[in-house]
Amino acid sequence: MSTAKHYHLIGICGTAMASLAGMLQARGHRVTGSDQNVYPPMSDMLAALGIPVTQGYDAAHLEPAPDCVVIGNALSRGNVEVEAVLNRKLLYRSQAEVVKEEFIRGRHSLVVAGTHGKTTTASLATWVLEVGGLNPSFLVGGVVQNFGASFRVADSPYFIIEGDEYDTAFFDKGPKFMHYLPELAIVNNIEFDHADIYKDIDAVKLAFKRLMNLVSGNGRLIAGWDSPAVREVVAEFGAKLYTQLETFGTSADAKWQARDITFAGELMRFRIFHEGLLWGEFETTLAGEFNVRNCLSVIIAADAWGVEQAAIKEALKTFKSVQRRMQVRGEVGGVLVIDDFAHHPTAVRETLQALRAKYRDRRLVAIFEPRSTSSRLAVFQKDYVAALTQADLVVVASVFNPATLTQYGALLDTDELVREINAQGRPAHTYDGADEIVRQLAPELHAGDAVVIMSNGGFGGIHEKLLAALGKEKAEGRRQ
Numbered sequence: 001m002s003t004a005k006h007y008h009l010i011g012i013c014g015t016a017m018a019s020l021a022g023m024l025q026a027r028g029h030r031v032t033g034s035d036q037n038v039y040p041p042m043s044d045m046l047a048a049l050g051i052p053v054t055q056g057y058d059a060a061h062l063e064p065a066p067d068c069v070v071i072g073n074a075l076s077r078g079n080v081e082v083e084a085v086l087n088r089k090l091l092y093r094s095q096a097e098v099v100k101e102e103f104i105r106g107r108h109s110l111v112v113a114g115t116h117g118k119t120t121t122a123s124l125a126t127w128v129l130e131v132g133g134l135n136p137s138f139l140v141g142g143v144v145q146n147f148g149a150s151f152r153v154a155d156s157p158y159f160i161i162e163g164d165e166y167d168t169a170f171f172d173k174g175p176k177f178m179h180y181l182p183e184l185a186i187v188n189n190i191e192f193d194h195a196d197i198y199k200d201i202d203a204v205k206l207a208f209k210r211l212m213n214l215v216s217g218n219g220r221l222i223a224g225w226d227s228p229a230v231r232e233v234v235a236e237f238g239a240k241l242y243t244q245l246e247t248f249g250t251s252a253d254a255k256w257q258a259r260d261i262t263f264a265g266e267l268m269r270f271r272i273f274h275e276g277l278l279w280g281e282f283e284t285t286l287a288g289e290f291n292v293r294n295c296l297s298v299i300i301a302a303d304a305w306g307v308e309q310a311a312i313k314e315a316l317k318t319f320k321s322v323q324r325r326m327q328v329r330g331e332v333g334g335v336l337v338i339d340d341f342a343h344h345p346t347a348v349r350e351t352l353q354a355l356r357a358k359y360r361d362r363r364l365v366a367i368f369e370p371r372s373t374s375s376r377l378a379v380f381q382k383d384y385v386a387a388l389t390q391a392d393l394v395v396v397a398s399v400f401n402p403a404t405l406t407q408y409g410a411l412l413d414t415d416e417l418v419r420e421i422n423a424q425g426r427p428a429h430t431y432d433g434a435d436e437i438v439r440q441l442a443p444e445l446h447a448g449d450a451v452v453i454m455s456n457g458g459f460g461g462i463h464e465k466l467l468a469a470l471g472k473e474k475a476e477g478r479r480q
Contacts, residue, residue, distance in 0.1 A: 003184055004028050004029050004030065005029050005030070005066075005067035005068060006029070006031075006032070006068075007021075007024050007029055007030070007031050007032075007066060007067065007068050007069075007070055007098070008031075008032045008033065008034075008061065008062065008066035008068075008069050008070070008122075009031065009032070009033040009034075009052045009059070009070045009072070010033070010034055010035075010052075010069060010070070010071050010072060010075055010079070010082065010085075011033075011034075011035055011071070011072025011073075011074050011075050012033025012035050012042075012046065012053055012072070012079045013033075013035040013037060013038055013039065013042045013043055013046070013053070014035075014042070014072050014073075014074060014383070015042060015141055015150065015434070015438075016072075016095050016139075016141065016164075017033070017058060017070070017072045017095055017269045018042035018045055018046055018140075018149075019150045019151040020070065020095050020098060020099060021049070021051050021138055021265060022045065022046075022049055022051070022151055023102070023103060023139065023151050023153050024098070024102065024293065025049055026153040027102060027103075027153060029283060030053050031051050032053075032054075032061070032066070032244055032249070032384075033046070033051065033052070033053045033054070034053065034054045034055075034056065034057055034058070034061050034081060035053065035055065036055070036056060036057060036120060037354075038053055038055045042068060047211055054176060055469065056418075057079055057080050057081045057175070058080060058081065059080055059081060059083075059084035060125060061081060062081065062084050062085065062088070065088070065090055066090070067091065068092070068093055068098070069081075069090055069091065069092040069093070069466070070092070070093055070094070070095055070098055071084050071092055071093075071094065071168070071169055071170070071171075072095060072169075073094065073095065073166070073167060073169045073176075075169075075170065076170045077170060080198070081207070082170075089386075092171075093175075094168045094169040094171070094172050094176075094179075095168075095169075095178040095275045096168050096169075096172075096177075096178075096179040096180070096296065097168075097172075097179055099139060099161065099179065099180070099310065100179040100180060100181060102427050103137060103139075103153070103159060104159050104161070104180055104181050105181060106157075107156075107157050107158065108157055108158050108159065108183050108184075108305065109160075109161065109180055109182055109183050109184070109400055110122075110125060110158075110159070110160045110161070110182070110184040110185075110186070110301055110305075111161055111163040111180045111182040111186070112125060112160070112161070112162050112185070112186045112188075112297075113162075113163035113164075113165065113185060113187050113188070113208065113211055114162055114186070114187050114188030114189045114190065114224065114227075115165075115188075115189050115190055115191040115193050115204075115344065115346070115347060116188065116189055116191070116290065116291070116344060116347050116350070117188045117189070117200055117290060117291075117294045118140075118162045118163065118164070118188070118419065119140055119142040119162055119322050119341075120143065120286070120291065120294055120321065120322055120325050121186060121188060121294040121297060122138070122141075122160055122161065123140050123142065123144040123146075123163040123319075123321070123322045124139075124142040124286075124294060124295065124298045124315075124316070124319055125186075125301060125302070126138040126140070126144055126146075126147070126152075126160050126308065126456050127146045127147075127162050127315050127318075127360075128298050128299075128302045128311070128315040128316070128319075129158060129160065129302060129305070129307065129317050130147075130315070130407045131311045131312075131314055131315035131318070132302060132305075132307030132311040132312065132315070133311070134152060134156060134158045134305065134479055135154045135155070135156040135158070135300045136152075136156055136158040136159060136160050137151075137152055137154045137156060137158065137159045138152050138159065138160040138161065139151045139159075139160075139161045139162065140152060140160075140162045140322075141162050141164070142322040142324060142325070142341075143322065145320035145321060145322060146318075146319060146411070157351060158305070158422065161180050163175075163176070163177030163180055163182075163185070163206050163211065164176040164177060165177060165194065165204070165208070166197065166219045166355075167197050174207075174210075175207050175210075175211070175434075176210050178210060178211065181214070182211070182214055182215050182216070182219065183215070183216050183217075183219035183220075183303070184215075184219050184220050184222065184301050184304060185211060185212065185214075185215050185219070185220075185221050185222065185225075186222045186298075186301060187208055187211070187212065187221070187222070187223050187224060187230055187295045188224040188227070188294065188297060189224050189226070189227035189228050189229070189230060189294060189346075190204060190205060190208050190227055190229035191204070191227075191229065191344070192204055192374075193344055194373065194374060194376050195373060195374045195377050195379050195408060196373040196374075201229065202342075203288050205232065205410065206452050207235060208230075208233055209233045209237075209280050212233065212234070212237065212457050213237075215244060215335075217244065219244060220244050220246050220300070220301070220304050221234075221244055221245050221246065222246045222297050222300050222301060222355045223245060223246070223247050223248070224247075224248060224249055224255075224293060224297065225247040225248060225249040225251045225254035225255075225459075226249035226250055226251050226252065226293065227249075230413050232324060234247075234262065246300050246304075248293065248296045248297055248300055249293055249296070250289065250292075250293070255274065255275055256272065256273070256274055256279075256296055256299075256300055257272070257273045258271070258272060258292045258293065259272075259273060260298050261292055263287075263357055263358065264283075266285055267283045267284065267285060267317075268283065268285075268286060268287055268288075268291070268292070268432070269281070269282070269283045270282055270283075270292050270295075272296060272299060279381065280299075280309050280312075280313070280315075281346070282295065282312070282313055282316050282426055283313075283316065283317055284300070284316045284317065284319065284354065284398060285317070285319065285320075285321070285359040286319070286321060286326075286356060287326060287354040287355065288350055288351070288353060288354025288355075288357065288358075289350070289353075289354075290350040290354070290362070291354065295316055295437075298312075299312055299316075301423050305344050311383070314437055324339050324340065324341045325340060325341060326338060326339075326340050326351065326354065326355065326452075327339045327340070329463045329464075329467065330463075330467045332467055332470035332471050333447055333470055333473070334446070334447025334448055334449070335393045335445045335446070335447065335448075335450075335470055336359070336362065336449070336450045336451065337450045337451050337453070337463060337466055337467055337470075338355065338450060338452040339452075339453055339455065339463050340452055340453070340454050341455075341456050342453065342454040343370075343371060343374075343375045343454065343456040344372075344374065344375070345375075345383035345384050345386070345387040346383075346387070347456055347459060348366075348368065348387040348388065349386065349387035349390055351452065351454065352364065352366060352387070352388070352390035352391050352452070353390055355450060355452055356390060359450045361448070362448050362450040363392045363393065363446075363448060363449045363450070364390075364391045364392050364393075364397070364449075364450050364452070365391060365392065365393045365394075365441075365445070365449055365450065365451040365452070366388055366390075366391035366393070366394050366395070366451075366452055366454065367397070367437060367451065367452070367453045367454065367456035367462070368384075368388060368394070368395070368396050368397065368443070368454045368455070369397040369400060369453075369457070369459045370396070370397065370399045370400060370412050370414070371400040371455050371456050371457045371459070372456050373405065373408070375412065375456075376399045376400060376402065376411060376412055377405065377408055377409060377410065377411060377412060378404055378409065378410040378411060378412055378413065379409075380463070381412060381413065381416070381417065382420075384412070384417055385417060385420045385421055385424065388417075388421055388426075388428070389421055389424045389425075389426045390425075391426065391452075392426065393426070393427050393428070394418070394426055394427070394428035394429070395428070395429050395430070395431065395437055395440075395441055395442075396414045396417055396418055396428065396429070396430045397409055397414075397430070397431065397432070397433060397434070397437060397455075397459070398414060398430065398431070398432045398433065399412055399414060400457065414430040415430060417430070418430045425436050429436045433460055434459055434460030434461060434462035434465055435460065435465065437462065437466075438462065438465045438466050438469050439469075441466070442466060442469040442470055442473060451466070453466070471474045
C-alpha cells in the first residue's frame with residue numbers, strides 16, 4: 001500500500017466525493033472534508049466512518065496543509081477554500097483523478113458508461129463478479145443493495161466503476177470517464193443529455209468516442225447495438241476496433257442477442273444467443289427490456305473475465321437492484337408506492353413500460369419532477385409527452401428551482417405538457433411541489449394502483465408524505 005497521506009475533500013457530501021472519502025480511509029489515509037450543505041444520507045455515512053466534516057468553507061481548513069486537496073465538481077472559482085488552494089500552490093486533484101491513481105491503475109478496470117442504466121449495470125456487475133469469486137472493488141452512483149454500500153475497497157485486482165460523462169472539475173471540463181483506464185468498457189446507449197455542458201448530440205458522441213478510444217488492446221468494448229448513436233460512433237473507428245468489439249442487444253445483427261423475453265411472477269426470463277447459437281438461459285428480478293440489455297452487457301463482461309455461466313445465472317437471480325431504481329417504498333390500502341431515479345425522457349418511457357409489464361393488473365400513476373438540468377429545459381418538451389402517456393394518470397410537478405437556468409434558454413412548459421398529455425387521452429395535472437401533489441392526489445388513489453415517483457432528487461420527501469397520507473386515510477376509514 002502507498003504511504004498514508006492526508007486528503008482533504010472540498011465538497012465532501014456529494015455522493016461520489018463521500019464515497020471516495022470512505023475508500024481513501026479504507027486504504028489507510030487520513031481524510032477530512034468540508035461542505036456548505038452537510039445533510040443525510042452522505043453526512044450520516046461519513047459520521048459512521050468517523051470522518052470529520054466541517055460545515056461551511058474556510059481557508060483555515062487547509063492548516064496544516066494536506067498532502068492533497070480533492071476539489072468536487074460542484075465547486076468553482078470564488079470558493080474560499082479553492083482560492084486558498086490556488087494561492088498557496090497546494091497539490092489538488094479531481095475526484096476522478098484520485099480514483100484513477102489510488103484505486104484503478106495497475107488493476108483490471110470495468111467502466112460502465114452510457115446515457116441510461118449506468119448505476120444499475122455497474123451494480124449488477126459488482127454482484128456478478130462477487131458471486132463469480134473475483135471479489136471486486138467498486139464505486140457506483142447509488143447504494144448497491146446486495147452490499148448495502150456505494151463503494152468497496154477489496155484485496156483484488158478487479159475494479160468496477162460507473163463512468164459518468166459529466167465534466168470532472170472546474171479545472172478539467174472533460175468527462176469523468178476519461179480518467180478510468182478501461183480494460184472493459186460497456187457503452188449501453190448514447191443520447192443527448194446534460195444540456196448545460198453539451199451543445200448537441202454530436203458533442204455527446206465525441207465524448208463517448210474518446211472513451212472508446214481508451215479501451216486497451218487486451219480489453220473489450222461492449223457496445224449496445226440497439227442504440228443508433230453507439231453504432232455511428234463505433235463505425236467511425238473502422239476495422240481497427242473490431243478485434244475487441246462485442247456488440248449486444250435485441251437487434252438481429254448484434255453478436256450477443258437477447259431473445260424470448262417473458263415475465264413469470266416476479267421474474268423476467270430471457271435467452272442469450274452468441275453469434276447465432278444459444279449460449280444460455282437466464283432469469284432476473286429486474287423488469288423491462290432495457291434491464292435485459294443491462295444484464296446482457298454484464299454477462300459479456302463477466303465472461304470476458306472468466307466467470308462461469310452458473311455463477312452468472314445465480315447472481316442475476318439474486319441481485320437486489322439499487323436504491324431508487326423501481327424501488328418499492330411501501331404499500332398502504334392496496335396502493336403501491338415506487339421510487340425511481342428516471343429523469344431523461346427515454347428513461348421515463350422505459351421505466352413506465354417496464355412497470356406496465358410487471359404490474360399489468362394495476363392502474364399506473366406517474367408522478368414526475370423536472371429536476372435535472374436537461375429535464376427542466378424545453379429541449380425535451382415533446383419527448384416527455386410520448387414518455388408520460390405510457391401511464392394511466394400523470395402528475396407533473398413544477399420545474400424545480402427555475403431561476404438557476406436563465407442562461408440556458410426556454411424552460412419546460414409544464415402547463416403545455418399537461419395539455420398535450422390530456423389531448424392524447426391520458427388525464428394529467430400539474431401542481432406546485434410535493435405537499436400540493438400529495439394533497440390533491442391521495443384522495444384519488446384506490447386499491448390496485450401503482451404509483452411511481454420519478455425524480456433525480458429528494459422531491460420534498462414526497463414518498464414518505466404520500467405513504468403517510470394514505471395511512472391516515474386508511475386509519476380514518478376512508479381507505480379500505
